[in-house]
Amino acid sequence: MTATRVFSGVQPTGNLHLGNYLGAVRNFAALQDSHECIYCVVDMHAITVWQDPAALKQATLEVAAAYLAAGVDPENHIIFNQSQVPGHAELAWALNCVARIGWINRMTQFKDKAGKNREKASVGLYAYPVLQAADILLYKATHVPVGEDQKQHLELARDIAQKFNNDTGAQDFFPLPEILTPPEAARIMSLRDGSAKMSKSDPSDQSRINLTDDADTIAKKIRKARTDSDPLPENKDGLENRPEVKNLINIYSALAGDDAETIIARYAGQDNFSGFKTDLAEIAVSHFGPITAEMSRLMDDKVHIEAVLRDGGARARAIAEPVLRDVYDLIGFVR
Numbered sequence: 632m633t634a635t636r637v638f639s640g641v642q643p644t645g646n647l648h649l650g651n652y653l654g655a656v657r658n659f660a661a662l663q664d665s666h667e668c669i670y671c672v673v674d675m676h677a678i679t680v681w682q683d684p685a686a687l688k689q690a691t692l693e694v695a696a697a698y699l700a701a702g703v704d705p706e707n708h709i710i711f712n713q714s715q716v717p718g719h720a721e722l723a724w725a726l727n728c729v730a731r732i733g734w735i736n737r738m739t740q741f742k743d744k745a746g747k748n749r750e751k752a753s754v755g756l757y758a759y760p761v762l763q764a765a766d767i768l769l770y771k772a773t774h775v776p777v778g779e780d781q782k783q784h785l786e787l788a789r790d791i792a793q794k795f796n797n798d799t800g801a802q803d804f805f806p807l808p809e810i811l812t813p814p815e816a817a818r819i820m821s822l823r824d825g826s827a828k829m830s831k832s833d834p835s836d837q838s839r840i841n842l843t844d845d846a847d848t849i850a851k852k853i854r855k856a857r858t859d860s861d862p863l864p865e866n867k868d869g870l871e872n873r874p875e876v877k878n879l880i881n882i883y884s885a886l887a888g889d890d891a892e893t894i895i896a897r898y899a900g901q902d903n904f905s906g907f908k909t910d911l912a913e914i915a916v917s918h919f920g921p922i923t924a925e926m927s928r929l930m931d932d933k934v935h936i937e938a939v940l941r942d943g944g945a946r947a948r949a950i951a952e953p954v955l956r957d958v959y960d961l962i963g964f965v966r
């Protein structure tokens with residue numbers, strides 16, 4: 632197998648934010664000119680923690696709307712929700728029997744999400760990274776655009792693929808998928824705390840910019856974003872130990888397309904952040920305004936989004952089914 636295939640997914644839990652967009656979704660659109668792409672709304676991953684059913688449906692449509700608004704073409708590529716393709720759960724079971732408990736015990740995301748009360752976490756939350764490996768391998772995907780927080784899960788997917796290939800003696804059966812992270816936006820941090828990742832689950836809405844925020848809210852959040860009392864740095868070395876400032880410069884760089892040095896030179900030595908923040912807010916609003924407007928236009932026509940997901944689901948099943956049949960043959964299941 633030499634062709635490349637891109638697969639990625641986003642959980643329909645809560646609002647999509649700037650980190651999801653810059654770390655992943657923007658890249659989804661960028662890759663479609665050069666690759667065959669499959670983008671999934673991973674609703675089966677979402678239920679590893681309790682979801683209100685109506686909210687889950689709404690969030691699933693919203694994530695699909697975000698893919699479309701970001702420019703993913705659902706005709707030449709595939710947009711679907713995971714639960715429409717039974718192969719994800721079926722392959723996950725087979726891979727549960729390949730992955731080792733020791734490997735899963737090292738997953739930091741499980742430790743973070745389960746917290747102190749690990750005994751009360753769902754079995755699904757624990758097995759989550761194996762389902763993620765199944766998502767990717769079910770399509771023999773070669774490249775996976777994600778933020779840096781998914782690196783460990785991607786390495787696990789490679790280990791599982793390698794062990795399956797070795798165990799079954801089918802050396803090149805699953806390609807070892809490669810992670811694609813955007814250079815300046817692989818890890819966008821909270822606007823309130825430069826040591827914490829921007830996250831859907833942060834209790835403070837001020838910590839993130841949501842894709843559904845209006846222009847005033849975006850501007851206000853950037854104005855209030857935490858910085859420090861020193862002037863803006865003179866050069867890149869001046870960003871050391873200033874995680875909040877570094878984060879804002881990274882966001883500026885990712886949105887404006889300028890490199891960090893150029894941005895630093897533009898504001899060097901200014902003794903407060905107000906000019907920088909005003910410009911950043913303007914750039915963010917002009918970037919997100921059209922996306923937000925398109926998302927809300929799409930959300931007024933849910934029937935259309937559902938049709939996109941159904942059509943994508945059928946096309947995803949057509950790719951997945953023969954792969955799963957081959958997996959079952961390699962395992963020795965009678966069909």
Ligand code: TYM
Binds near residue numbers: 639652762775777818
């Ligand atoms: P999820 O839903 O948490 O996040 C979706 C995507 O957004 C990226 N991301 C970030 N990037 C930069 N800075 C941030 N602060 C930030 N926060 C989130 C994530 O890295 C991700 O790319 N397990 C995955 C979903 C998944 C998946 C898959 C991804 C399930 N199966 C198969 C790829 C392939 C997750 O929870 O993403």
